[in-house]
Amino acid sequence: MNRNSNLAAFKELLLRTCGHSFEKDREQALSKSITKRMKVRGVDGHDAYISLLMCDSDELLRLTELLTVNETYFFREPDHLNMVIDTLLPEFMTIRSPKPVRIVSAGCSTGEEPYTIAIMLWERFGADCERLFDIVGVDIDSIVIASAKQGAYGKNSFRGMDPSLLERYFDPSCSGKYQVRDYIKKLVRFEVVNLLDSSYPVRMQQPDIILYRNVSIYFPGQVQREIFGKLAELLVDEGLLLVGVSETFHHDVGILSLIRQGPLFYYRKTPPIIFAERRSSKHISQPAVQWRGESVQAVPVSTIRSVIRQARLPEKQASDVSGLRQLSDVRERFDEAITLAHLNKYDKALDIIAAIIEQDNSFEKAYSLKGSLLMNASRFDEARSVCETILNRDLLCLEAYLMLGIIARQKGNNDEAIKRFREAIYLDASCWLAHFHTAEILFVQKDVKRSRNSFETTLKILESGSLKERGQAFFPLSYNAEQFIVICRHKLSLLDSSKG
Ligand SMILES: C[S@@+](CC[C@H](N)C(=O)[O-])C[C@H]1O[C@@H](n2cnc3c(N)ncnc32)[C@H](O)[C@@H]1O
Structure with missing residues (x-):
């Protein structure tokens, strides 16, 4: 031979x-x-x-x-991870509560990816991470899994990480490596798994989010399809799967829906009969609406109800039959846009909003929703111009100031952001989102006293209960009030410990 x-x-x-x-x-x-x-x-x-x-x-x-090719490092391709933590995760926290959200890193190599997720979550939720999240890393290679369990890393692993995080989450060891601290280590479990196996271990079952990044590049097409199909099957309904930046389009094989959020892409398991049977009884059922011939259920979270409730149409339109018909038509389409927003179908939602505005440009809430959708799609310049349009029409629109503050924060313009949040608070002292963002900016700026004041104010408003229902009227895809309470408490405990 x-x-x-x-x-x-x-x-x-x-x-x-x-x-x-x-x-x-x-x-x-x-x-x-x-x-x-x-x-x-x-x-x-x-x-x-x-x-x-x-x-x-x-x-x-x-x-x-x-x-195996085990190349990896902390905070690799961080835009995707930020998108998960900032905008996609909250939905799962709400649905899963009180059970933990399940995250799998498939092909985790030496563990930098799942530990990065654990660190990002700890930054936000502190010790509550233990009850809120269940993170599992799997790999075919038992040597890398043993190394991940050990959690000791050389300098090369930190090339994408902010050095201040190294101090906070790692201890130097005599070998010259850095040891991940126990409270982060405890959040992640590791297991040797071949993704080609016919079945996966219990720990991997029913994840909400799978990170499957930079693994499929080594597989030929037919293996890519096979593993992608297995992971898709594993996901809960509406679960997410993220692949590496260079792999996105290998996988559009009709198993999961490819979703664009601003410049980023991810996959979502959206079965054809969507939302009729949602996983959680926490969701209040809403009437089905029609979208392109399909019956979809309006996503029933309190934030949406509050948006819809706030959508007031001009009285004069209701004065005759055709006005009434127009009113209900606009309201129905506004609901549709919100439903689509919750399915992350921003472009379709924006099309509907554009049509509503064309039909009735006095429907103020359509502008606010448009700004919010553009913000969620990371189209910040367009969102800002919508806010300016809103303020030209109504100088007292709270949402416009809030959105301008958030956009300024995204752009790193903290002075402008604080100014905008102050304007929002001036209009409504109980606008906890403005207090919260102010607190976060002051926290990063290490202004301990003012940051604490703002976090305490946020907490007080949120804990007053009566306001919880308000959620975040125009930011439907972000954390809910309960989740913000956990974040505030964690930040206050960090501020307290920084005193001594
Ligand atoms: C380049 S690393 C990616 C690490 C991490 N996901 C990241 O993006 O930084 C690819 C990993 O996939 C693992 N892998 C390759 N084939 C696999 C299989 N059939 N089952 C499980 N893991 C596999 C390799 O052992 C390797 O550690």
Whole structure:
């Protein structure tokens, strides 16, 4: 048997067992690894070694471990992670509560990715993370999983991370490495799993969010499809799957919906009969609405109800029958836009809002929703121009000041943001979102006293109960009042500990 036909047998075996293909430049790596393992096992000749691999699954794993590409680091491709934490996660927290939101890092390598998620969550929720989240990292390679469990990292792993986080979440060790602190380590569990296996362990079942980033690049098309299908099946309804930036379009195979949020993409499991049976009894059922011939249920969270309640149409329109018809038509389409917003279908929602404004440009709430949608889609410049339009029409519109503050904060213009939040508070002293953002800015600026005051005010308003229902009228995809309460308490405890 010549050398290449020997390699062909190895390639075939590895494709079947771990899904990797070894063509062109990877062929040499395969050949070297085989030689290395043959030496270790004292095997003479490719034929004898392939026979050994066929009957010794441990040996097959050892060879696989030499061939996996384990490149990873903390805060890799952070835009995706920020999107998850800032805008996508809150929905799952609400649905799952009081159970933890389940996050799986599939192909986690040495653990930097799931630990990054744990650190980001700890930054927001502190010790409550233990009850709020369940994070699991899996990989085919037992060596990287052992290293992830240990949680000690060299400098290279921190090349994408803010150095202040290194101080907060790691301890230097005598080996020159940095050891992840126990309270972060405790949040993540690791397990050896081959994503090609016919079934996955219990820990991986029914995740809300799967990070499957920079793994599929090593798989040929048919393996990519197979694993993508398995992960999709694993997800809960409406669950999310994120792939690496360079992999996004490999996977649009009709199993999950590809969703765009600003410049970023992710996949969502949206079965055809959506929302008729939602997972949580916490959701109040809403009447079904029609969208392009499909019956979809309006997403029933209190924030939406408050938006709809606030949508007041001009009285004069209701003065005759056609006015009434127009009124109900506009209201129905406004509801549709909100439903679509909650499905993250911002472009479609914006189309409807544009049509509403064209039909009735006195419908003020349509402008506020438009600004909010543009903000959620990270189209900040357009959102700002909508806010300016709103203020030209109504100088007392609270939402416009709030949105301008949030946009300024996103752009890193903290002075402008604080000014806008102050204007919002001037209009309504109980506008907790303005107090909250002010507190966050002051926190980052290390203005301990003023930050504490603002967090305390936010907490007081939220805890007063009567205002909880208000949620965040025009920011339907962000955290709810209860979640903000946890964040405020955590920040106050950090401010307290910074005193001493
Ligand atoms: C490049 S790392 C990606 C790490 C991390 N997700 C990131 O984006 O930084 C790819 C990981 O996928 C793992 N992997 C490859 N094939 C796998 C399989 N069949 N099952 C599970 N993990 C696999 C490799 O062992 C490797 O650690």
